[in-house]
Amino acid sequence: MTGAGDGTYLQTSRYNFCLPLASGFLLYNARTGASLRYASDAPREFLDALCRYPARVAAEDIAERTRDRLQRGGFLVETGFDELLEIRGQYLHAKIEAPVIVTITTTNDCNLGCFYCFQKRDASQLQNGRIDQIVDHIRAIFAQSHKRTLHVDWYGGEPMLNRDFLEKASVAIQDACHELDVSYSASILTNGTLWPEDALSFVKTHHIERLQITFDGMSRSHNKTRRHRTVSRENVNQFDAACALVDQLAPHISVDIRFNLSRQNAEEATEFAELGLARGWFAPENKAQLQLAKLTPYSTEVDFLRKVEFTFAEFEEVRNRVRPHVPDGKLDKSASLDSYPSPRESVCAAIAEDSIVIGADGNLYSCGLQVTEPHRNVGQLGRAHTESALHELQFWDGFDPTRAPSCSRCSFLPLCWGSCPKLHMECDTAQLEQQSEFWRVMLPRRLAASLDLSLVPGFALTAVDQFRG
Template sequence: MTAARHRLRSSRYNFCVPLGDDNVLYNAGTGASVRLSGQDARELAQLLCGPPRRVAAKTIPRTLLATLRRGGFLVDHEFDELDMIRERYWHARGRTPMVITLTTTQDCNLGCYYCYEERSRDALAEGDVPAIVDWTRQRLVASGKDSLHVDWYGGEPLLNVDFIDAASAALQSLCKEIGVSYSASVISNGTCWPDDIAGFVRRHRLRQVQISFDGLKPNHDKRRRYRRGRAPDPSVSSFDQATAVVDGLLEVVRVDVRFNADHGNQCDLDGFIAFCKDRGWFDRAFPCVFQLARISDFSERAGFLSRTKLSEEEFERLRERSRQMVPDEATLDETTTRSLYPLPRTSVCAALANDSIVIGADGNHYRCGLQVGEKDRPVAIRRAGGDMVPGRDAAWWTGFDPTRQPNCSRCSFLPVCWGGCPKKHLEGDSHSLHEQSLYWRKALPQKIAWQFGVALQESEFTFAESDQFRPASLDP
């Protein structure tokens, strides 16, 4: 027993956040946190939150020692923490719920200046439904998953409502037949919904809808213009059309109201949130969730957006403004809120889930929705006869492991981040990956402090690069 107490070391995933005279210890590997008070607290925090080092257990009171070991702040000398995270990651890839993203069409009735999608006549048809159902059946049965989520995607997905009707009915029938729960969501510009919004939501069992806005009416209508001849009603603007749709949706389903921000419309943020309040969107049967998004170069085809996108610092200021103006943290999306406790990841994005897929309007299979339409990025290519053959990136997606990436493997945010967007790794987008690091350096202290009733500001404390990247070897 005595020998075991001496063979301990500090975890490389420990962090310390000062709160006045106290210090909060947080471990990203376990999600545990403990508030330490007293004159020795800072010294202990510094001891535990630097590079991994041996710790003389006999110098720590027994009760505190038990707390630190239980929370993962102290681990056995031989324990491989990175291997633990790797095992957790691969388990998550197999157990993350199954999501099928169906790109109903590459067409859209709007011509947004920042859109990087190539407009085409590609669209899924009712004749594609049997193959989609067969693929889904095979995966559900083989994986033993007990749920299926379908995400309707585009282009503007509701331009192909006949396919949605056919595929939705067939997939719901499949799930009923094999005893699997079913749900769906849709990402839409809000301009071409049927009059019976409530019936559409119930029929397709939607649990979430995202509607995007580009600011207040003048900015939105200028930036999200109808393409020539595509306005359903020339007397109604895209802003008014989307507003009316949100009004109807909030009676029956959760709506993520997404504000797409860049240098040209960031000044609309306060006014737009005020508009949402005046419209009563935060007080409806299903209160809207405000989602702040940064217009950015999500694809290799969107490099032109580097001139208009906000810097991470500028975007963080908008995030803070959103927190101040939105009535309740519960009505903020998870990337903006501070109230969501930073637990270590136990699931992966659909792009990495073993049993999820994106089916493009061209019939090809992709891992990430942002790659749809990129002719060199399918992981499975549909031949003329309907057979699928592997694409060039298939093996990369199958084998991607952030715990083996040079930077991620030595990053102390790894358990709560898992390397961020895998697409950025595939494309070698070091700038975006660096911005992800900056986000966690600023956001993690705020999320930790919030659990102790403190609204910590970025100007008060952020983690440094030395907190994020620490030597793997023990200090002498």
């Protein structure tokens, strides 16, 4: 794309995509989130040229109105404008301004034995004697931060196995926040089998505003997958207990009903959605939503899952079958085809500047997926950093996808910011390639669906579209 003369030149954006529609074309820029629709008689050569990178065009060769639209949308930028530097600034700003989240692993133990669990179960649990150290650590965070909100995520294992600690720590942290004039909220990830009879009073006392509870199919499949690890008279029906907890809390707090989708339970997903409807979980006044999740190996402990996990295309086929059975707004956004793909604005807590994970062993971690990997700790409660902890911390503090060899060349970068940092730490090329596959297939589909347009059947972006220059 070139022009003659000595006039001003503009350059194409690395982040342009041209999608063929049943009628016409859609031009999309991943950095700005802008999109422009063109009729079937639009000059395809011109649109394709906009998606070449690096390339430049003489400003005088484009009609003023068209040129203005392309510049406003970021499809054409001033010569010398560094798009990658712009994205880096947005990414670093998000790291600095991310909310303070303290994840507290009450125990590594669990009363259930899911075969796919990526965590190594052991008897480690936080003792009440650690509470003062936890409060001191939280005070230290706010002593050097301008932020005035704290969110605590109660985590495990099964966090309710160490309920006495949770209750005492919750009160102590809330008291400290009141003293510091810091707003407090909490969430919990639970299997739902160890809750007090009056669950509503419990969440109110401990300011739990969100709960995530996981299902593995209908009753028989769920109970088979989430088997009790020990036999006692107090063992309850896992499925019934989880459903009863959702029944009680859905009218009052946000409940993320996670359904771990696998080849074994895929045929039950629609039936489960209908069960939720019948029990009133997805009533307009309730705050529950269905979160369909692909069963994925989150650590090398469960690498065997790679052989049987769904591809993103297969996973999406199952979600498409479930989608009509769930009311609008009650299916999580990641499963919503009509959610317009906007540039990313937030980072995960693992790389947020002021967030931390407290392990059941008293170690500090950046990532909650590593709480049973003590060699990955980035510090210890009440102790100075060790050399190995500083080495681990250096990775998380320094993680910057805009400087990574592959991510810096990727045209999906503004949408995913490198995906999960842990995948980069572990050089998990298989999972990173899955993320690339997801965007190649799903970006065109989501753009078309969100704008109520029809994509040419079978169209997907390619590695050539993804990596340019």
